[in-house]
Amino acid sequence: MNYIAIKDIVRSVSQTHKFEKDYLKAVNTSDVFGGELLDVPYSETTSLKGQFKKTIQFNDILFSEIRPANRRFGRVNIKDTADYVVSTKLMVLRKFNEDVDLDYFYYCLTNQSFLETLQRRAENRIGSFPQITFDLLGDYRFPIPTLAEQKRIASVIANIDSKIRINREINRNLPLTA
Template sequence: MEAWRKIRLGDACVTNAGSYSPKDEWKFFNYLDTGNITDNRIDSIQYIDVANDKLPSRARRKVKKNSIVYSTVRPNQRHFGIIKMQPENFLVSTGFTVIDVDVDTLDADFLYYLLTQPTLVEALHAIAEQSTSAYPSIKPSDIENLEIEIPELATQKKIAEILGSLDRKITQNTEVNDNLLQQARALYKDRFIDMRSCDGVLPENWHIGTVSEIIELHDSKRIPLSSRERANLDKIYPYYGATSIMDYVDRYLFDGIYLLLGEDGTVVDSNGFPILQYVEGKFWVNNHAHIITGKNGFSVETLYLLFSLTSVQSIVTGAVQPKISQANLNKVSVIVPSREALGSFDSVIQPIFAQIRNLRAENDRLAAVRDILLPRLMSGELDVSALDI
């Protein structure tokens, strides 16, 4: 550790350096909100045409290549990332602290990994919980005042490359899975939706029914755990909310393959399609998602494809807190194919979803390796100086 030195982070970076001004006169914007990035994975970027849409008041922060975006609200939800590519006229929410490094002192990727260590995230979250704002939040100065130990720049780059190689493989696997899901949706659309558009007549033994005919709801088993309760549990099984994994706990409610569909909060995307999660294995889930399996010939996988292509905007209620109730969900009209047609389709898509599950499992293993290496590399316990990277 002799070659490592302690610095105040604010002395080697700047925060929130660039902001949008009306003088920029952009005609359109690409906007990233805090909830649309988790662990450096972006779910969506909102396109805003100023001629037709109002720019959100929080769309103000400018970023550049290697800017780190770090949500100031509830840091333990891990809404952070590092910008490598960006669309034109890109802004991020003022809910982020944007961090740009002094490249003569810090490698941006090294700093990103340092700031995403669980111990440091929890330390920042502890600061957030002491805040007097409406939500647990940190200030840019809380990040700037962090004291960190860093090696020389060449070593920082080696450490970042080791961790980055694992994350790139995880990203590659995720992209393959996204492509597999797109193919599966196209197959479902061709088999069960487009065929009807020719003459409007359904095949024999098909009918127009409701969701209640094809799903089983397991909502009675949902039991939320508070953040205080979860803080004392070992991190083993995923704890799901409506839209993503919120935490990990040492117990589980379900074991198997299920479909989670958002019940309240963020329940639909910009096109009115429901927020879905296809999950497998042992997990806990809070009370913000419906837990679904299929019946009458519908597998969980077929249900996932059906709902991913079915707008449910018309059944969303609640002006302040959007909600999809069990009763309204069960009333949604759907095409119910014959059991024979469903079985034939299932034989096609099950290998696709098996590959998706395999790649997810590989990603879990890669992430576990990364998470084991991360604190050891960041502390200097593992010496990388002799590595040729």
């Protein structure tokens, strides 16, 4: 089985947003969690802090540089991202390697064991808080089976994730009994 470094699968993209609109949806680390890009309200462009600079596109992965164990990551599942600007505290990862399935890579990147490894590395970093950079992240390697096998693995995990989401929704809608 081949092992491929993250930097050979995705790039960290830092395209600066053009700010051509009066209102934008500003995505911060608190707006992504456990795979979900939460609904973000519009903000006046003039009121946005200087950290909001990055442009995103469909299927990008947003991954917090701060405290990886907090699970602040998500996939961009919005087709029209023109109204979104992202904080510089989020890495924008864009896949370029055609031999790697995006879903498979995403599950490798966000599995609990790997997040714990990143957290330990972040805590060993000298700084005011546990942080990682793409330079650190990019050198990690993942096992990459055939593309067909990657898709099969990702499909199985996606089915389990779907069942978990459905169960959570059912549990939220259950009546409370005393």
